Amino acid sequence: MSDNANPNGIADSDFSDPVMDDIDFEDQSPQSDGAEVQSGFPPIKNLFADVPHKAFEDPAYYKSLMADGSDAAKRLHAIFQKYATAKDPKDKAVFKQQITNPYWDFAASVARSAPLTLTPAQKYLLRFGVLHPNLLASESKAFLAKLIVDSDLDQPVYYLDEWMRGVGIGKINISGTDEVQVKRGNENAHFQALLDKASGKREGSAGLLRAKHTERSSLEASLLANVNSLFTHPEISDLENVGSCYTESQKSAWTQAGECLKSLAKTDREISLYLKDFQNAIEDIESIKQKMVPEGDGVGGTSSVDIQSVDTEFGSIRQMAKMTVGRQGNAFPILSGEYFHPTPNGVGFKENVISKLAWIESIDAEVFIRYYKNKPNRIVPYVVILPTYGDFGMCWEPFEKSNRATSRGRIAIPMYPRNLTLSLLYAVADFRWQAAKEKASFYWMEEGLTGNYYNYYQANKLKGDLKQYFIQDYILWMTKESEGTQKLDKDVRGTFWRYMPFTQPVKEKLKDRNMIYQELYQRDQNRAKSDL
16 A cells, blocks of 8 residues: 555555455445444434534644643654655655654653643544644545534544543553553552453343343243233123133143243342342452552552553554554554545544444344353444554454453554445454454364364465455455355355354345355254254
8 A cells, every 4th residue: 555656645456355356345334324224333313513623723733732842742843844844755755754753652642641631732633643734625624623522422432532541540451462561550460450350240240130131021021921811711601700711822821821930930040140249249349449549549549540551552552553554554644635535434433433333233243242151242342543544444352351251352443544344344354353263262273263264264275364364255244245245155154154143134135035045044043943
């Protein structure tokens, strides 16, 4: 993806693949009303704010950013001045390469203020990569100014400034790395690990309690219907006000009512156990928190802002940003009109990302489902929107190592990709692969989704990165196979149908398309019968 290939810095040839060349991704995003794709995500009522803000019209925007006079600010200012005033394209290209490290160092220093208070310029530097508004066309500035600043959607989707604030105040744990973490301030790492496990136990128990409550309500409704049916008796002919015997259907209801009572007794015992686990977890959390709070200090044994965690997390964020760009991508970190030509459906602002995640979930039935004690729980991963020109969404971790049961994974999405739907599918496919691989553990080459796909890879003597093959096939699965267009190998289609099933409406649509999907649908029916 060469920077100077075209005005937006992306060359089509650098992102092409013969497997995916015939996919029209513009048709894959949900309709603007979002009415038919909601599956747990809230409907997006407004993409833009009613009144745009005026931050990019402030002539002192850049000056306010550099006002702290730090060494990082001075280094960035020096190289940015050379870049902005260079006339020779060769000189400008050199300065452009030199600006990357000073920019990220400066952004890291700004991120330290995220848990407290950011100026508008600092916020939009982290959120959109806007260093100087004059680098943008007036239409681009107007577009960004219309984006909703503070969303009320209450979803785990974050702009970078919001993410750094969450980490700094302790709302979000730092992303896992392979490096040994340094002890954070006065915080006791042992107690933090215990707190994470106790929180996971609480959330897992809460999920089971909700599921059992729903099951109990269904049983109670069935019991009530069966019992009510027993109170109606047809009158005996020629004998007024005397009812006849129970009918066969009433006798059946009698038996069913007895079965309901047995099931209710079992469900009540299970609720009692889960409730005890839930209450114990709450007590453990409170006990651990008390031990973590020394006299005169803040919650969690740290000051109100954990700067070391912010610094550590920003290091991970920088690595995520590199991965969204790729080796040959446009790594220029500043938002510039040279590469930024916004369209409402193409920029990864929060409302767009949520609506496209809803579309993905409307097709991939279990994409955000994780099982705890054999009960399904919907756990949407954290989504961090990074202000990069990358094309590759990616999964940093499918869940936290200290809480595999109920913690959120985390994926990163570039804000300015060539195709937002494609970048999201990349991220979700990566998330799917890593979650399945972690679940299978040592047997990932033998069992489940990864095991079956690995056997296909080996049998066909494919060369190259296994996960990249999977990602490409997942994209075809979501964009072509879900519409009834057969693009995958028969074995891959069978594996995906079983281990990454479509939602029921999609299955119902496909079974009437041709014999291939009808046969897969019938296998589902046969498996369901055998499980009874």
